[in-house]
Amino acid sequence: MQTNTSLPVRDDERPAPTPREISSRRGLGDRNFNRGLSLTGVSVLAVMAAVGLFLTIEAWDAFSAVGFKFFTTSTWQPDRRVFGVAAVLLFTILIALLAVAIALPLAMGTALFIVEVVPSWLRSTFIAIVDLMAAVPSVVYGLWGLFFLQGQIIGLSRWLTTWFGWFPLFSVSGDDPTSPISSGTVYTASTFIAGVVVSMMVMPIACSVMREVFSQVPPGEREGAFALGSTRWGMIRTVTLPFGRGGIIGGTMLGLGRALGETIAVYLIISPRFDISFHVLENGSNSVSSLIALRTPEATGFGLSALMAAGLTLFALTLVVNFVASIFVARSRSGAGSEA
């Protein structure tokens, strides 16, 4: 039996090791994979750009016919070449502002309730309630507003105009609230009712953004406030609210954007009018989106182009509002991780 014996090479005689070449370059499959993924990202950009582009193309006829007067005319008669969004846009903004004014305190209160007040075993139930409110389709809110809320809220409208009628926003022409025969029909289908219904749809959206931000308050700061002897409200005032300021503003703006574009609930509730009026309690209102929904099915040619121009205005308005919202959220201390 024979074996070959090999002596181990001594370390100092061994050639110096050359470092292996390491490449972070991806293989062909991965490069194609990345290209494909980029393509999907680009396609999303393209869809959004196309929405703006095609609305502009279709709206060009109408814009070039009336020019800047589109923003100062309040009637809507495209066949006579007299049309503009002044009144419609005003009502849209009034409805949205009313909705946000009602939704903001409700959303903040509910968010603080969920984060700070409610015991932890009930917390997920309340989160679910708010999420469910956001999930109810807008047509259902429209039904509720038209058949339920309207009957309940006329009393409030009348009360407001009786006591605060001196304030131009709450005055109502064509009804004397002290008269015993006043029927209340003046108060139906108003900007106010539409605003209340839209506020119910906006509230959960704003609330979930705020809740998200409030729940990210660093526990050290909260406990520090408590350790210094603060009450719960003192802690909220000095820690939670300053920390969540970006989220509060961002959530509100996001709600505002949603309120501006709300279509079907507003369509069901209002009766359209085309004169400039700040009387929010009065019968009749309008919005860009409900104008489009009302007129598009039977519009042709130039009328369609005018509607596209109105749509483009709404598109630009909501884009601006949403970008401002995302800037606020991203610049807040709670950061971009909590955006919308």
Next chain:
Amino acid sequence: MTDTPLPIGGESRPATMGRTTVPTRSAQPTTPQVRRSIGRISRRDLVVLFGSAIASLATTELLFGRLAPFRGRLGFVVVAFALFVVVYGLLVSLTEDRPAVVDRVMGSLFSAAAVIAGAALVSVVGFTLWRGRSALLKSNLYVQDMSQAGPLDPLEKGGILHAIVGTVIIVSLALVVTVPLGLACAVFLNETRSRMRGVVRSVVTAMTALPSILAGLFIFATWVLILGFERSGFAASLAISIMMLPIIVRSAEVVLRLVPGNLREASEATGAPQWRTVWHVVLPTARSGLVNAVILGVARGVGETAPVLLVSGITSTINSNPRRNPMMSLPLAVFEFVRSPQQALIQRGFATAAVLMVLVLALFTLARVIAGRPAGRQSKRQARRTMRRSAKDLERIETVEGGTR
């Protein structure tokens, strides 16, 4: 302790040590200390709460009709709540200092906000079910369409099958487009190092808030006006896709962000290319969250009315061909029914709204159940399946080893 720095390494003791003084303890504290209970609701709090509730209700009852000419349910609630806050604050201020009073009052305001939100949801759901109850209980609602039923026909005739069929077709077609595109876009946002990610992310956020009517108008301008196709269910599904896509992308991206990085690194360390890592590790880990994202998108898409109104149109017969002729969807049927002055049609509208709402709420509950588990945690059945599979693998490995030995 003095603030002499300790020598590094701790080999030698510091030359000087400060003297430590132990505070002398007095034999007995001057006043007996009572342990304060924190966080619990004491019996006193409950008594104060109930007392002020009863006091405010009684006072409001007196005010309404007896002492002052007030009336109305809404006014009653508002006055009662305002009185409650005042009485509660007064009662608390008997024993507590000012910050504590403010704290209690603010706490009751937050609770009131939450109660209003809850009441709004309950009244929306309850009112819709109540008004639709008589039509909901007739079985023909679910198996007939409206082609044979006129506006004056009783609830025993006609139904919403055409809208149910239409909704199913429109949403399924939209899913075919949005699920692959949305998930791929979420992977793009989370897994690649592309420079475009920031732009895409903010555009997707902006798209989430795109008014639904504009999605409809866009499809109307391109598909119908420029390309010259007719209004159809397919056009509606395109418009709905635009609404669903950003929802799916955003919620899927959030879920993918939660996939632990060490799983990715472990996969890369075995030499797997990136696409295999994504396909075999990242996506399966986040599966429940991704399903949740898709369900949220469906819940949004099912409820959209305005785009379907613009690009599909209204019909009363079943149309199962998405390529031509109008196709109805559930929310559009609600909209169409309640625009009529006929009470029977309005009842049908409420019943349709109830069906739609139950569908959306069911989808939502399903999404919550599925998303209840964190990424990577398996259900019992999934865990059993995984164990069975690895047992089979072990068997295979052992037989192979046995063969070569």
